[in-house]
Amino acid sequence: MTKLSTQLVQGSNGTDDAETGAVVTPLYFSTAFRHPGLGKSTGYDYSRLSEPTRSILEKQLAAIEHGTDAVAVSSGMAAIDLVFSALTRTGDHFISSDDLYGGSFRYFDNRADKYNIPYDTWNGINVDDLLLLLKPNTKLIWIESPSNPTMKVIDIEGVATAVHAVRPDILIAVDNTFLTPVYQNPLDLGADLVVHSATKYLGGHNDILGGAVIAKDPQLGNTLREQLTTTGQVMDPFDAWLLIRSLKTLKVRMEAHTANARFLAEQLPTLAGIDKVLYAGVGGMISFYLADDYDVDTFLQSLQVCSFAESLGGVESLVTVPYVQTHHDMPVQQRLDLGITPQLLRLSVGLEDKDDLWGDLQQAVAAAKED
Numbered sequence: 001m002t003k004l005s006t007q008l009v010q011g012s013n014g015t016d017d018a019e020t021g022a023v024v025t026p027l028y029f030s031t032a033f034r035h036p037g038l039g040k041s042t043g044y045d046y047s048r049l050s051e052p053t054r055s056i057l058e059k060q061l062a063a064i065e066h067g068t069d070a071v072a073v074s075s076g077m078a079a080i081d082l083v084f085s086a087l088t089r090t091g092d093h094f095i096s097s098d099d100l101y102g103g104s105f106r107y108f109d110n111r112a113d114k115y116n117i118p119y120d121t122w123n124g125i126n127v128d129d130l131l132l133l134l135k136p137n138t139k140l141i142w143i144e145s146p147s148n149p150t151m152k153v154i155d156i157e158g159v160a161t162a163v164h165a166v167r168p169d170i171l172i173a174v175d176n177t178f179l180t181p182v183y184q185n186p187l188d189l190g191a192d193l194v195v196h197s198a199t200k201y202l203g204g205h206n207d208i209l210g211g212a213v214i215a216k217d218p219q220l221g222n223t224l225r226e227q228l229t230t231t232g233q234v235m236d237p238f239d240a241w242l243l244i245r246s247l248k249t250l251k252v253r254m255e256a257h258t259a260n261a262r263f264l265a266e267q268l269p270t271l272a273g274i275d276k277v278l279y280a281g282v283g284g285m286i287s288f289y290l291a292d293d294y295d296v297d298t299f300l301q302s303l304q305v306c307s308f309a310e311s312l313g314g315v316e317s318l319v320t321v322p323y324v325q326t327h328h329d330m331p332v333q334q335r336l337d338l339g340i341t342p343q344l345l346r347l348s349v350g351l352e353d354k355d356d357l358w359g360d361l362q363q364a365v366a367a368a369k370e371d
């Protein structure tokens, strides 16, 4: 199977060990697995280590991200934590792109404060500037592209090539939550690790909290697995089953999200009350600035199709105010420097009819005009 659509739809079919012929993956709730004898195993012993439903999902995740191994964990933050707890130690240093999911920054600050693993930020533009930040103890570079919420696109291949040319030991980790393997395969671009909040597009229906880490190299995969056995933040079987189901429609969903988002990114700049629209050209995430004489709260309360809620990547369109929600823990000056102002809104474009979405945004913006 070479093409993504086929892998997404068929990758979990035929994986039922019991050979019942079931087309849909079975859901195993068992935490314990009988041993055939002393020192013998079916391959499954105890579900914190592995269980069949999660294993099928993990094979799918590794395949679609072009990795050798993948682990499915309990949330996106658990995925980020697994990378750091497995691969860094006190005294290491890392570098992160500067515009990221707010929770990632909260985590990085926590690592720096509690475990003495300091980090520097890079603006994601000039790779030479990034090289200047490298230190002898730099262990990892963290990239999110397009960035959240200002949609900056980072040249992952340029970063990986330049960094690995001088420091092959440095791991490059990419949070691929926004584009998914439908539009971006970071491992093909030279990254070593891919991280997902599966809560977002991979899950796609605002009903699964989950995460994943995909490794390029089997050794790295083993290190992650050993750490996961130690720390235990695995994905539960039902979420794994739901995620297998969600992946079957990932490509059609992403293409539909993109079509709706492209339409809105073209229309929004024409609207009085919208100062600026940020869109990476692909994917379903758009940010825009409401003009200063428009009231954000009135806009949010006037929405009828879109919901004012804090997530992204689902079939339902959601609007977030990063300044007070996802990025609230970031120092005010840093937020403002990045362009995360109180007037910045982030729209996760869902799969509703595009004209209904456009109509909803138009009427909510009009209602928000202050007199």
Ligand SMILES: *Cc1c(COP(=O)(O)O)cnc(C)c1O
Residues within 6 Å of the ligand: 075, 076, 077, 078, 101, 103, 104, 144, 148, 175, 177, 178, 196, 197, 198, 199, 200, 209, 210, 211, 312
């Ligand atoms: C939501 C999100 C996370 C955190 O994932 P959770 O599933 O909420 O723990 C990490 N990175 C990005 C880009 C996200 O959008």
